Amino acid sequence: MLESEKKSTLEVSQETPTEKSLEKVPPEPSSNFLDEIQQENALNAEDLDNKKLHEVPMLDYEKMNLESLENELKRLISNEKISSIKAHVEAIKKAFDSQYNQLLEEKKEQFLSEENNEEKDFSFSLPIHDTFYKTYQQYKQLRNQYQKQLESELQNNLVRKQEIINEIKNLIAIGKDDVAWDIQTLLRKFYDLKKRWYEIGAVPREYYNDIWNNFNHHTENFFDYLSLTRNFQEIDFKHNLDEKNKLIEKAKALLDEPDVQKAFRELQLLHKVWKEETGPVEKEYREKLWEQFSAITKEIHDKRQDFLKRLEESFVDNKHKKLGIISQIEGITQENISSHNEYQKAIAQVNELREEFQKIGRVPQEDSENIWQRFIEAIRAFSKQKNHFYKENKKIQNENIAKRQELINIANTYKDSSDWEEVTPIIQKIQEDWKKIGAIPRKLSNTLWEEFRSACNHYFDRLHQERKNQHKQENADIEKKKNLLDKLKAFKLSGNKEDDVKKLEDFQEKWNSLGKLPEKLRVIDTRFNKIMNTLYKKLDFDKKQIELIKYNNKLEHLPDGENSLIKEEAFVRKKIEDIKRDILQLENNLQFFTNVDKSHPLMKEAMKSIQQQQNALILWEDKLKELHARETKTEENEIQTEQKDE
Structure with a gap:
């Protein structure tokens, strides 16, 4: 392994490693793009299942409903490694909590909008909330169990690998001090230690790079020692050179991979193989090979950085799109909506905007929570205003329902009446009043309308039948009157x-x-x-x-009954009063004829009119007497009828 790969080494001992037990070697120049790959490889080395994280699809959990989120959580726990699904589980939990809290807010606003609920305690829950968190607790328990077991294994592996490094270091000392250990014996011992090294599992991530650098460092020291004594490692060096060149060629091929993220993950694996599975080469090739591999690594890293930059720009664009949708929802809330139809349109608009919001991709991480909270607040404000409107509207609707039920009672009261002249105007009026009453819920509106219409139709059907009968009777009576008139004409x-x-x-x-x-x-x-x-x-x-x-x-x-005589008497008395007023007016008019001779035509006409009205007055007063006589006779007949009944 080349010198630039040795960032630091561990001073290997039999004790559990601590910060104080580290043996420091001169640091090599560091590159951020290499650090990133080494850190990721350290994480994957600590947990071999972690590299499967990219193989588990990260779905768009924000678009799933509560039931789908719960099912996906159960599926991940059942089918995937616990160590590979942490990000997925947390994303599912975030989406579930967000949707459930939004539903909770809507139910609370709906509860408070109903009458007489302001002073009551709000309580709402769905069974799916309990079952989801039961499944989530199951995941956490499995995760904790796995983590404890993993930590124990990693620590034990670290100790074992430290022991192997110590033994490799000791091989050089033994070769120098004990002539019984020839080169062949040292090599067999070394390859046995190397085999044991690769059979041991991962170590804690914080020790990953140091332990591997230390191992490669002392491996190179061992072969450098052998090269001073005998050149047995030439074949091994040649094999390692071929393997490293293959890795460089594979890295070059990744430059043409269109999927930048995939190329970067493959590059991480190549770095892992370079570090863990290929041995040292001749000193003259070490720096050159590493520089080639590093240059390709930097180029892939830069392409990935450009990709992430463009991705971040798309996140910013998504941010502006989501903020625009939030502003539209806030604008709808600020509109002066005053009718049910207008609110139905507004609700449809907000639902469309909500769906559009959820279809938009990710936003910058630092803005994600604030944008989501503002979105929730915008939805909540609209829902609150909507619920307040319908709460007030419900009061008005209840009043309208009471008004309509009152008209229905009136219609039912008169629907069987035969007092056509009096009742028909009443029924016509309540029909007009019905049209003036405001809206009520559609379902109840249809029910009340059918009841009201049925009562009105019942009355008018009877009225039309009565008029039809009257019309027939009138036609018959006309013929009879014509016949009777003919008989009267012929009467002598x-x-x-x-x-x-x-x-x-x-x-x-x-x-x-x-x-x-x-x-x-x-x-x-x-x-x-x-x-x-x-x-x-x-x-x-x-x-x-x-x-x-x-x-x-x-x-x-006259029709039977007291009312007919009372109405007739009222009519006669009114006629008498009218005639008296006319006479008084005519007599007052005579004052304008004080100097006019009685033989004057106007005077004669005035006197004639007064005489006619006086004659009419006498006639109507006599009619009133006849009416009183008729009333007295009717009362006597009723008394006699009652006495007979007794």
């Missing part, structure tokens, strides 16, 4: 006033019983009344008597 007075009056009353009663005619056919009523008035006049009845006869006939056909 007999000369017996009493019989004639009864027959005329019979005509009137039949006519009234056929109900009212449509507006467009009221001319038939006019013809009937005109003929009736003519006949009554022939029987010497004045206009007032005729009107009272017709009014009594109307009272006979």
